[in-house]
Amino acid sequence: MRRKKNRALLIMIFALILAIFGVTSMIIHKIASNNEIEEARKAAEEAERVQAEEEARAQEKLDRIAEEKSQWYLLLVNEWNAMPDDFDIETAEVEGGYEVDERVKDALKEMLSDCREAGYSPQIISSFRTRSTQQWLYDHTANKSDTAIPGHSEHECGLAADIIDSSSAGWSDPLIEKQQDLPAQQWLMEHCQDYGFILRYPKDKEDVTGIIYEPWHYRYVGKEHAANIMSNGICLEEYLRDMDTYYDPQ
Ligand SMILES: [Zn+2]
Numbered sequence: 001m002r003r004k005k006n007r008a009l010l011i012m013i014f015a016l017i018l019a020i021f022g023v024t025s026m027i028i029h030k031i032a033s034n035n036e037i038e039e040a041r042k043a044a045e046e047a048e049r050v051q052a053e054e055e056a057r058a059q060e061k062l063d064r065i066a067e068e069k070s071q072w073y074l075l076l077v078n079e080w081n082a083m084p085d086d087f088d089i090e091t092a093e094v095e096g097g098y099e100v101d102e103r104v105k106d107a108l109k110e111m112l113s114d115c116r117e118a119g120y121s122p123q124i125i126s127s128f129r130t131r132s133t134q135q136w137l138y139d140h141t142a143n144k145s146d147t148a149i150p151g152h153s154e155h156e157c158g159l160a161a162d163i164i165d166s167s168s169a170g171w172s173d174p175l176i177e178k179q180q181d182l183p184a185q186q187w188l189m190e191h192c193q194d195y196g197f198i199l200r201y202p203k204d205k206e207d208v209t210g211i212i213y214e215p216w217h218y219r220y221v222g223k224e225h226a227a228n229i230m231s232n233g234i235c236l237e238e239y240l241r242d243m244d245t246y247y248d249p250q
Pocket of ligand 1: 126155160161162216217218
């Protein structure tokens, strides 16, 4: 009789232990699955935050590029882009009566001076042109395709200069491809970006610029853009078209 009682007690204790174990594991399981849900929710929130940040950064970059593109030193003037109607600049003399935008004068002077100090002999033969000068040139040129239509010449924006090696000053026409072989020209082509200038009409870019190869026409765009353009071997049109590839606004 006593034995039977003990046995019943043992079964009850065992059943109780099983019940406690069962309930505990259910609770643990529940807590674990709640934690998983919470973690998944946090991960999703974090991913959303990262994506929103990336989108904001990309948009900010585009905004800053658009702002940079509208700066005076990146003005695009070519066959397809005329000078703005409200264009207005202050010009200043660089040397020999040749003028450029006053904001470009010092950079151009420095480039010429350093070129001379290196032992070469650069000479400006054209720089800022008024609309009427460009009109006169256009009217009097034999080959109209060699001269920009008035309103479409970079010389009108005061940011460009044609510079030759002075040894070619006596040539019947110094503005020919051979200009690229002269020592002052080679120095300028190698160093122009250090002063914020680019060789505006490179070889093999005629279709993009609309202008023949001109190893004498230098255009100011500022040091950072000049370095980007020259080191990538592209022209201004390509740079402005794909600026997010070549330019990283800091
Ligand atoms: Zn020119």
